[in-house]
Amino acid sequence: MELDEAFGSVGQFGRSQKRLTAFLVLLQVYVACQSMLIVLVGAVPEYHIDQGEIPASTEELARHVRFADNFTSIATEWYLIRHEAYKVNLASSLYFAGLLIGNIFFGPLSDRLGRKPVYMSGLFFDVIFGYVTAFAPSYEIFAMSRFIVGIMNGGMSLVSFVLTQEYVGKSYWALTGSLTNLTFAVGIAIYAFLGYYIREWRFLAFVSNSPGVFFFLLSLYVCSLVYYGLTFSAGELGGNLYLNVALYGLIEVPAFPLCMFFIEKSWSGRRKTTTSFLIFAGFACIFTIFLPENSGFFFSPTLLALCGKLTVSAAFNIVYIYTSELYPTVVRNAGLGVCSMTCRFGGVLAPFVPSMKTLNPSVPFMVFGISGVSAGFLTLLLPETLNKPIAESIEDLQGPVYQMLKNKKVNQLEENT
Known part of the structure; x- marks a missing residue:
């Protein structure tokens, strides 16, 4: 079965x-x-330190x-x-x-x-x-x-x-x-x-x-x-x-018919949605550089930063779902591990990025912005998984039947009938 x-x-x-x-x-x-x-x-x-000079040791x-x-x-x-x-x-x-x-x-x-x-x-x-x-x-x-x-x-x-x-x-x-x-x-x-x-x-x-x-x-x-x-x-x-x-x-x-309607109908696909969210987050970070601080609420860097944070969180959510659909059952957790590992590696490095302000105040925004935009465009190289069959083994990925089911026209015909 x-x-x-x-x-x-x-x-x-x-x-x-x-x-x-x-x-x-x-x-x-x-x-x-x-x-x-x-x-x-x-x-x-x-x-507050009582004396004027800085104590040399922790005990002091x-x-x-x-x-x-x-x-x-x-x-x-x-x-x-x-x-x-x-x-x-x-x-x-x-x-x-x-x-x-x-x-x-x-x-x-x-x-x-x-x-x-x-x-x-x-x-x-x-x-x-x-x-x-x-x-x-x-x-x-x-x-x-x-x-x-x-x-x-x-x-x-x-x-x-x-x-x-x-x-x-x-x-x-x-x-x-x-x-x-x-x-x-x-x-x-x-x-x-x-x-x-x-x-x-x-x-x-x-x-x-x-x-x-x-x-x-x-x-x-x-x-x-x-x-x-x-x-x-x-x-x-x-x-x-x-x-x-x-x-x-x-x-x-x-269950949750409204949520399922949004997930299945509003999203045009895992790959496209992830790409658009990442690119928007990257551009939001880059555009922050060019906005003056007193530019009003609707054009303020704070609002743009919040929109960027929202889209990054949305992309993070979809990437996990997308990755679990890409990998077959026997290596799914390992595949998700690689995906999550990259995120954690970013968590180790991210605290040090603000220190780049010493070079130029705009450098941290450029680093985060370019990362988002490049990741978004690279996602386009991956296959779409929405409404596609699940691979249960490595051999399934290369099987002719699985490749046929992955075909866009076959799935469209199935949806129409």
Whole structure:
């Protein structure tokens, strides 16, 4: 039985599938809190140094510095100011470096060992080292724990995204993928709300990490991946193939018709939409250079920057969905890992781009703008995946039947009839 046949027979988005994907989508709230942790935990309040000359050592600095605000952070506890201020940014870069490594290794591992064991292991160690972060006795242990949390968080969230795609039929991939990224943004807002009321950084780190325990316990009941099992013969599955498929996709119920109408009708295709969003974001960044600061609200650099941010977020969302549709089942997570790895690499480098202002104030805008425009045009070299068949193996990509189904005229005829 082919994949599309299986989902067509038992339902693409049944009740149990909705529950599973809802759980994985809500997991992004926890992922977002871990990703944004350093923004508040590493905040540096205003401070005053009693004596005129700058203390030479951290111990000396601790005796003479006074912090003005009433919140604590790693900067106030370990006096990461002056010559030690770089350590806050270093902790942030270590986290993103961990995300980079997690994306590299977790993708191929989940393709080889299965999604669930790799996902469960990543979430378990993510929670453990999240608590190490909250109770770290020194900066060195804090930085080390952030690096490991980055590895686990990046790999685990990548696998969970693939699970939201593979638990449902292909026609719902755009919906589940979009909801995943939308919930991540909601998680950032929730973390900001927590940070407003929780002023002690260790307690904030503890509270932000605690939902991970809840999600881990619930994950113990998440079923084994049906989609991955379909790539093996029925004999290897011990006769449980049809039981698994029927159990988790028995009833077909239309969901979110308005969202699906927007996704399927308004978007002209994954490739075209990604291209237009990236190019607009790039031009928005470049045009900011030529706008004066006092040019009115509708022509202000701030509004243009917000529009650029909106389109970058939209392109980021679609790229994940697009990548999952490009790769066959057996290497899908590895392919998404490469995509996500590039993003994390950008996260490591991005903090250093503003320093290019020393060369010219316009250089950072040109770097980000040219990156967006060039990425947009390069996307045109890729094939379209909207309403196209799913490849289940490497051999499918080269098969004559698959190539025929990819043909635009054949798909148009199928849609018309």
